[in-house]
Amino acid sequence: MTLAATGTDERCPRCRAGLVMADPAPAWCPACEWGLDAFDRHRAPRTWGLRAGDRADHWLAFRLNRRQYDSLVGRTVGRRGNPLARVAMLLLATPLLLLMPLVLAAGVYLAGSASPIGMVLGPAIIICTLVLVWPRRREEPLWQPWVVDEVSAPALFGLLRRVADAAGTPMPHEVHLDHDVNAAVTVRGIRRRRVLCVGLPLWAALDPQERVGLLAHEFGHFVNHDARRGLVVRGGLRVLHGMLGVLAGAVRGGSLWVLPVVFLGAPVLWLLSVTLLILSGRDSQRAEYLADQIATRVAGTAAVAGLFDGLLISDGLPAAVAAGHRSPADPLTWRTAAAHLRTSTPLETLALLSLRTEASLLRSHPPTGLRRRMVRSRPAQAAQIEPDEQEWAAVGRDLAPWFAKLAKRLSG
Ligand SMILES: [Zn+2]
Numbered sequence: 001m002t003l004a005a006t007g008t009d010e011r012c013p014r015c016r017a018g019l020v021m022a023d024p025a026p027a028w029c030p031a032c033e034w035g036l037d038a039f040d041r042h043r044a045p046r047t048w049g050l051r052a053g054d055r056a057d058h059w060l061a062f063r064l065n066r067r068q069y070d071s072l073v074g075r076t077v078g079r080r081g082n083p084l085a086r087v088a089m090l091l092l093a094t095p096l097l098l099l100m101p102l103v104l105a106a107g108v109y110l111a112g113s114a115s116p117i118g119m120v121l122g123p124a125i126i127i128c129t130l131v132l133v134w135p136r137r138r139e140e141p142l143w144q145p146w147v148v149d150e151v152s153a154p155a156l157f158g159l160l161r162r163v164a165d166a167a168g169t170p171m172p173h174e175v176h177l178d179h180d181v182n183a184a185v186t187v188r189g190i191r192r193r194r195v196l197c198v199g200l201p202l203w204a205a206l207d208p209q210e211r212v213g214l215l216a217h218e219f220g221h222f223v224n225h226d227a228r229r230g231l232v233v234r235g236g237l238r239v240l241h242g243m244l245g246v247l248a249g250a251v252r253g254g255s256l257w258v259l260p261v262v263f264l265g266a267p268v269l270w271l272l273s274v275t276l277l278i279l280s281g282r283d284s285q286r287a288e289y290l291a292d293q294i295a296t297r298v299a300g301t302a303a304v305a306g307l308f309d310g311l312l313i314s315d316g317l318p319a320a321v322a323a324g325h326r327s328p329a330d331p332l333t334w335r336t337a338a339a340h341l342r343t344s345t346p347l348e349t350l351a352l353l354s355l356r357t358e359a360s361l362l363r364s365h366p367p368t369g370l371r372r373r374m375v376r377s378r379p380a381q382a383a384q385i386e387p388d389e390q391e392w393a394a395v396g397r398d399l400a401p402w403f404a405k406l407a408k409r410l411s412g
């Protein structure tokens with residue numbers, strides 16, 4: 001998509017400022033944000049089976065995102081969400097979790113009944129349910145992350161420990177590195193092991209102090225009580241994602257008849273699911289803003305604001321590195337490409353556009369543009385942790401062998 005500069009002939013009907021033309025996306029006004037809420041059918045993912053579902057999702061999420069931003073701006077984000085909403089989420093997620101066992105039980109009951117309809121319908125329900133929930137051999141991802149430990153990366157672990165201490169969060173049990181332009185934390189298994197995964201390209205592309213912000217944000221997830229990471233709500237949402245996956249598969253296969261059957265056949269179930277998405281999405285976004293607040297305290301306002309600029313241009317990073325014909329084994333390659341993208345990309349426009357492109361009830365994070373705006377709207381904070389050049393050099397030496405692996409992976 002090409003973004004034309006403002007000041008074209010097209011004028012905003014509300015404030016007469018020049019519109020941003022983003023062909024083939026709908027134009028919008030950068031001054032008063034007129035038109036920003038328009039649904040961009042070329043770029044929106046197909047999630048709900050029906051385009052009308054995607055449109056409704058976008059419409060609602062855009063407004064909820066804005067409302068939540070307005071309610072939090074200028075205030076301290078709470079450690080925990082609304083307790084009543086938490087109870088409601090548990091109540092909504094439980095039937096979703098029990099959905100498959102209940103349907104299966106109904107099938108068994110019908111199969112055992114004396115009526116001839118039940119004897120046909122019962123086994124059919126059992127077979128359909130089993131087909132749906134039967135564990136499929138999950139396709140192994142092509143590339144696994146590399147596990148790094150304290151022995152092989154003492155300086156990196158020293159930095160992680162300092163950031164975790166300053167953030168007031170526990171350390172991860174495992175640290176992974178991979179090839180993504182991303183970073184994430186997960187909590188795995190019954191033992192609830194905390195895993196931090198840092199994508200080497202993103203790490204290399206960020207300014208050093210922004211990396212502190214990235215780590216502090218990720219660690220913030222260990223203490224921000226995000227309802228979507230709790231066992232019951234996460235389980236309920238997984239069932240919902242499974243249902244959407246089956247729907248999308250049916251639509252792709254041309255079985256359009258499945259849409260009215262599913263949406264009209266189980267309206268209560270969908271109502272329940274959407275309510276759960278709305279409530280848990282609000283709590284997830286609160287948790288993200290809280291993680292950003294923690295990151296700002298640890299790394300300072302300037303670094304976290306810069307981190308968002310880094311995230312805004314991250315999609316274009318692999319292509320920029322590939323076009324530069326320089327080795328991805330050298331972290332400087334990523335840094336140079338990112339620096340070029342940061343100066344050549346209209347960051348303010350991209351930040352604003354993210355309010356449109358990142359509006360969906362299924363997303364856990366608020367749009368990057370709103371997170372960026374939130375951090376910038378608060379009184380500036382100085383950094384608590386500011387590693388010096390020597391410390392960064394030691395971390396760089398720790399990571400050098402992994403960057404060599406990254407280069408092999410990307411070239412292979
Ligand atoms: Zn305007």
Ligand SMILES: [Zn+2]
Pocket residue numbers: 217218221288291365
């Ligand atoms: Zn996050």
